Structure formats: C-alpha cells, structure tokens
Amino acid sequence: MRISFSEQPEAALSQIRVLGPGGESEQKGDAASAPDDPLTLLVPVKPLPRGVYTVSWKVVSAIDGHGTDGSYAFGVRASPHGVAETTSSTASSVSGLELAARWLFLLGIAALLGAAVAAAARFGGDSGSDLALAAGGWIVALAGLLLLAAAQRRTAGASLGELLDTSVGSALLWRGAWLVAAGLALVVAWRKPAARRFAMATAALATVAGIVVHAAAGHAAAGSWPATVTIAAQAAHFAAAGVWFGGLAALLLGIRGAPGPAKAAAARRFATVALAALVVVFLSGTLRAIDELASWSELVNTGYGRAVLAKFALIGLILGLAARSRNRGLPAAEEDLGPLRKTAKWELALAVVALGVAALLGTLAPPVSEGAGATPGLTASGADFATTTKVELSAASNQPGPNLFTVRASDYDSGSPSPLTAASLRFTPLDDPDVASSSLKLAPRPDGSFAGSGPNLSFEGRWGVDVLLEGKRGATEVPLELDVPDPHRFVSVQRIPGTLAKFTMQIGSVGLIRIEPDPQRPGPSQLHVVCYTPFGSVSLVDQMVVTEAGEGESPRQLPLKRIGPGRFVAPVRFAPGLAAITVTAQTDDGTRLRGAFKLNIPSS
Numbered sequence: 001m002r003i004s005f006s007e008q009p010e011a012a013l014s015q016i017r018v019l020g021p022g023g024e025s026e027q028k029g030d031a032a033s034a035p036d037d038p039l040t041l042l043v044p045v046k047p048l049p050r051g052v053y054t055v056s057w058k059v060v061s062a063i064d065g066h067g068t069d070g071s072y073a074f075g076v077r078a079s080p081h082g083v084a085e086t087t088s089s090t091a092s093s094v095s096g097l098e099l100a101a102r103w104l105f106l107l108g109i110a111a112l113l114g115a116a117v118a119a120a121a122r123f124g125g126d127s128g129s130d131l132a133l134a135a136g137g138w139i140v141a142l143a144g145l146l147l148l149a150a151a152q153r154r155t156a157g158a159s160l161g162e163l164l165d166t167s168v169g170s171a172l173l174w175r176g177a178w179l180v181a182a183g184l185a186l187v188v189a190w191r192k193p194a195a196r197r198f199a200m201a202t203a204a205l206a207t208v209a210g211i212v213v214h215a216a217a218g219h220a221a222a223g224s225w226p227a228t229v230t231i232a233a234q235a236a237h238f239a240a241a242g243v244w245f246g247g248l249a250a251l252l253l254g255i256r257g258a259p260g261p262a263k264a265a266a267a268r269r270f271a272t273v274a275l276a277a278l279v280v281v282f283l284s285g286t287l288r289a290i291d292e293l294a295s296w297s298e299l300v301n302t303g304y305g306r307a308v309l310a311k312f313a314l315i316g317l318i319l320g321l322a323a324r325s326r327n328r329g330l331p332a333a334e335e336d337l338g339p340l341r342k343t344a345k346w347e348l349a350l351a352v353v354a355l356g357v358a359a360l361l362g363t364l365a366p367p368v369s370e371g372a373g374a375t376p377g378l379t380a381s382g383a384d385f386a387t388t389t390k391v392e393l394s395a396a397s398n399q400p401g402p403n404l405f406t407v408r409a410s411d412y413d414s415g416s417p418s419p420l421t422a423a424s425l426r427f428t429p430l431d432d433p434d435v436a437s438s439s440l441k442l443a444p445r446p447d448g449s450f451a452g453s454g455p456n457l458s459f460e461g462r463w464g465v466d467v468l469l470e471g472k473r474g475a476t477e478v479p480l481e482l483d484v485p486d487p488h489r490f491v492s493v494q495r496i497p498g499t500l501a502k503f504t505m506q507i508g509s510v511g512l513i514r515i516e517p518d519p520q521r522p523g524p525s526q527l528h529v530v531c532y533t534p535f536g537s538v539s540l541v542d543q544m545v546v547t548e549a550g551e552g553e554s555p556r557q558l559p560l561k562r563i564g565p566g567r568f569v570a571p572v573r574f575a576p577g578l579a580a581i582t583v584t585a586q587t588d589d590g591t592r593l594r595g596a597f598k599l600n601i602p603s604s
Contacts, residue, residue, distance in 0.1 A: 016088055017056050022582055028046055091276060131189055225452065259337045289308050295401050307357055382478050389478065422446075490505070550578075
C-alpha cells in the first residue's frame with residue numbers, strides 16, 4: 001500500500017491499518033517512508049484475495065507535529081459498495097493544550113526579544129526593567145515550550161523518548177537549545193552590568209535563532225514555495241512582531257515616573273525601531289498569506305482564512321493606535337507621558353490578542369495543504385510544437401487571486417517523466433490586450449513535478465499560459481489556456497415587438513453591459529454592444545473584446561466596429577442552440593466591465 005499526504009509524515013509516529021472483510025489485519029509490518037517520495041508511506045501487505053478492504057490511518061506530520069487521521073475502502077475484484085469509499089483526511093481538532101503552548105511561547109519570545117533589543121538600542125530605561133522583562137519572557141517561553149512538547153507527545157501517542165527521537169522532537173530540542181543560550185546571556189547581563197548591552201544583544205541573536213527553528217517546524221516548511229524563502233519570511237514576521245510588541249512593553253516599563261528629555265528620547269528611538277518592524281511585519285505577513293491561500297474566497301470560506309483576516313484587522317487597529325501615539329503622544333513626551341502610556345497599554349492588549357491569533361494559525365491547516373478547500377480547480381494539457389513533450393497544468397482554485405499551480409511534464413511518446421531542471425509560467429490575459437503579462441517561477445517537488453503560488457490569475461476571463469521548461473537537452477515552450485469562470489450575474493431581457501431584444505447585465509456597482517442580437521436566429525447576424533455607467537449614461541470605452549462560442553466550441557474573437565461612444569457592433573454567425581457571448585471592456589477611467597451571456601438560438 002502506498003499512501004501519500006500533503007505534508008511529509010513521520011513514519012515512526014504513524015499508524016496505518018489494513019483490515020480484511022472480516023476485520024482481520026492484512027499488513028505484514030509497520031509503515032515506512034517511501035525511498036522515492038518523502039510524502040508517501042509504504043505498508044507491506046499479505047496477498048489480498050477477492051473482497052473489500054478498509055485502510056485507516058493516523059499520522060503525524062514530520063514538519064509541525066500535527067496529527068491527521070482518515071480512512072477509505074477499496075475492493076479486489078469487488079466493489080466497495082455500502083462502504084465509505086473515501087473519507088477525506090482531516091486534521092484533528094485544534095488541541096487546546098497546543099494552542100495555549102504556542103501562545104505562551106510566542107508571548108515569551110516577544111517579551112524576551114523586545115526587551116533585549118530595547119537594552120541594546122537604549123530605549124528600555126536605566127532601572128534594569130528591560131532585563132527583568134527579558135527574564136520574565138524567558139520563563140514564559142520555556143513554559144510554552146514544555147507544554148508544546150506535552151501536546152505533541154499526546155498527539156503522537158508516544159513516549160517522550162520516542163518523540164524526541166524524531167524530527168518533531170529534534171525541533172523541540174533545538175528550540176530549547178537556543179532558549180538556553182539566550183538564558184545564559186541574560187545571566188551574564190545580570191552578573192556583569194558593564195557588559196549588559198553586549199549580553200542582551202547576544203540574547204537577542206539567540207532568540208532570533210530560536211525563532212528560525214520555530215518557523216522551520218511549522219507551515220512555512222511545507223508550502224509550495226522554496227522553503228528558504230517561506231521560512232525566512234515567517235521568521236522575519238515573528239522577529240519583527242517581537243521587536244515591535246516586546247519593545248513597546250520594555251519602553252512602557254522604562255518610562256515610568258516623571259517625564260523628562262531622556263525618556264522622550266527613548267520613546268523617539270523606539271518609534272524609529274517600531275516603524276522598521278511594522279514594515280517587515282506587514283510585508284512578510286502578506287507574503288505568507290499569499291503562499292498559504294489559494295484564492296481570495298478562502299479568506300472567508302475557511303477557518304484559516306478568517307484567522308488571517310482577524311490578525312490583519314488587529315494589526316490595523318494597533319497601527320492606528322501607534323500612529324496616534326506618534327502624532328500626539330510623542331511630541332508631548334518631555335512634559336506629559338500620560339497620553340503615550342495610555343495608548344501603549346491599549347497597543348499591548350491588542351498585541352496579546354494578535355499573538356493568540358498567530359498561535360491559532362499555527363494549529364490550523366492552511367487551505368493550500370488541504371487541496372485548496374472546497375473550490376474546484378482548473379486544468380489544461382497540451383504539447384509543444386514538435387510534439388516531444390506533453391504538459392499537464394493544474395490550478396488549485398478556479399477563483400481569481402492567489403493560486404497554487406502545478407506542472408507535470410512527460411515524454412510525448414513514452415509517457416515517462418521528463419527530466420527537467422527548471423520550469424516557469426507566463427500568464428497573458430487574452431481578453432485584456434492592455435494588461436501586461438506576468439511570470440511565475442516554479443519550484444521542483446520530490447515527485448518530479450514543479451509547483452508555485454502566485455496571484456497571476458488576477459481576474460475572470462481567458463488566460464494564455466505559456467509553460468516554459470528547461471532540461472539538459474534544452475528549453476521548450478508549451479502554450480496552454482485557462483478560463484477563470486465569470487460569476488453568475490442576473491440578466492434582464494426586454495422584448496418589445498418591432499425592436500431588437502435587449503439583454504442587460506448589471507456588473508456589480510461599476511456599470512452595465514447590454515447586447516442586442518440582430519437577428520437572434522441561426523445564420524449571419526449583427527451583435528450590438530453598449531456599456532453604461534451605474535447611473536444609466538453611456539460609458540466611454542477605450543477598448544473592448546467580444547467573443548462568441550457555440551455549444552462545444554472554443555471562443556472566437558469577433559471583429560468590432562465602433563459606431564459611437566461606448567457603442568460597438570460585430571458581425572457574427574449563430575448556430576442553433578446556446579451561444580456564449582462574452583464582453584470585456586475597459587472604460588476611460590480604468591474600470592473593467594466583463595459579462596458572460598447565454599443566448600438561446602432557436603433552430604428556425
């Protein structure tokens with residue numbers, strides 16, 4: 001039996017059972033990693049006679065220690081009728097212990113890193129409050145790490161020794177090692193005040209190293225993008241948040257008491273550091289969201305997406321408070337620290353909640369790892385001009401926005417996988433000639449395919465996708481086409497005897513499109529097209545593309561003639577049945593109007 005997963009499973013912590021028709025065990029040994037694919041587990045089984053068999057599994061991810069379970073049935077010369085043929089593998093429910101552990105670990109790391117940076121950058125005060133905050137953060141982070149080890153041991157159903165002997169346990173040990181190094185630096189800072197700034201800077205570096213290990217043991221290491229990019233982005237996100245939030249806590253402790261020039265100067269130094277941290281938090285967070293989400297709809301259709309929205313909302317609120325503090329509290333800091341302290345307390349309260357949401361994200365499976373949620377995908381296949389290479393392209397979602405693209409190439413004649421060294425995609429909107437093409441570089445996967453995530457399919461419509469392949473024998477290009485479907489929109493039909501039938505579609509709140517076939521019957525016809533503003537006046541259209549397709553046909557672009565501002569006419573030949581008319585227009589103010597119509601062409 002070969003069972004493949006979206007993340008690399010830890011074979012030593014995984015359990016797979018193959019049961020026969022009478023419930024007897026059919027496997028001959030434990031699950032082991034496939035030598036040719038780290039995402040696959042192999043289970044040796046006995047010779048299987050005719051009958052229906054059930055496979056159930058409970059596996060632990062080698063990346064982040066999360067558990068997954070599921071089952072499916074199959075038949076040998078028999079149909080598994082009456083048995084659930086497939087049960088989608090679903091991550092186990094969120095563990096409250098793991099959530100609390102991750103939250104405490106992030107809170108402790110933020111306090112430790114922020115206090116260490118505050119001491120090194122001299123905005124944490126002179127009373128030693130920064131060292132006390134760092135020590136408190138270290139204790140909280142250690143408690144969170146110990147709870148995380150307990151949660152992952154419970155998920156794996158293994159002893160602590162068995163857990164530590166795996167990649168999951170190794171990540172726990174490395175987190176602990178860097179935490180110990182940071183603790184030793186804090187001891188030096190406490191015992192030798194003269195070397196405090198240097199010791200605190202050392203503690204900050206050790207904490208950042210621990211953050212990198214934490215990021216490498218999470219979702220960032222399992223995405224479709226190169227792991228070095230995603231881990232670096234995730235680590236930068238955590239570290240910048242720690243500097244921002246932990247540094248604010250250190251500043252708040254350091255500016256206790258009466259105001260003065262020194263405290264005002266410390267607040268200004270923190271404001272400079274916080275601004276840089278804010279930019280890193282926003283950019284790295286956006287990058288990670290694009291990697292983990294396959295479409296915009298997943299922001300509201302999945303628990304992971306809603307948590308991402310909540311986190312961005314909290315950061316937005318914190319940013320608003322920070323801007324108010326910078327504009328009002330900072331200029332008056334030499335004379336009155338009250339407004340600055342009040343705003344800082346609210347910022348910290350929201351930061352604690354934001355770190356809790358970040359901990360929740362660490363326990364939830366991203367939609368990309370679940371196969372892009374419930375949204376259907378897109379597929380296309382084709383060959384190069386010389387018919388030497390066949391390519392299959394798939395997109396995880398059929399919605400515009402961020403998407404996961406996978407390319408598989410094989411020899412056209414033999415069907416064997418093509419040995420490639422690189423692959424990339426070039427996207428060209430076919431109905432929007434004024435929109436520039438975009439490119440996406442793909443990363444190799446263990447199974448020989450190439451994959452990458454990007455927002456290249458940014459709107460509905462036809463897209464030409466050129467698959468660029470590079471191998472030892474040279475480069476080749478395979479042209480394909482993807483069609484991002486239009487959303488269903490209401491079409492009003494007006495039929496008045498003696499006039500043309502008018503089909504009008506409302507395009508959200510940006511305008512309307514109307515088409516008038518003359519006549520609506522098989523054979524040669526004229527198609528009139530006009531665009532309107534939301535207020536009913538004719539829109540000034542810079543350019544327009546109109547396509548028509550009969551049942552089972554590919555869309556063909558119609559030649560257009562402008563007969564007035566926003567008014568066009570095109571010759572068309574209708575065939576009996578349904579005719580698909582798609583209009584894509586760009587108005588003079590940059591508004592994109594697109595509507596897909598279905599016309600019923602009578603047979604006579």
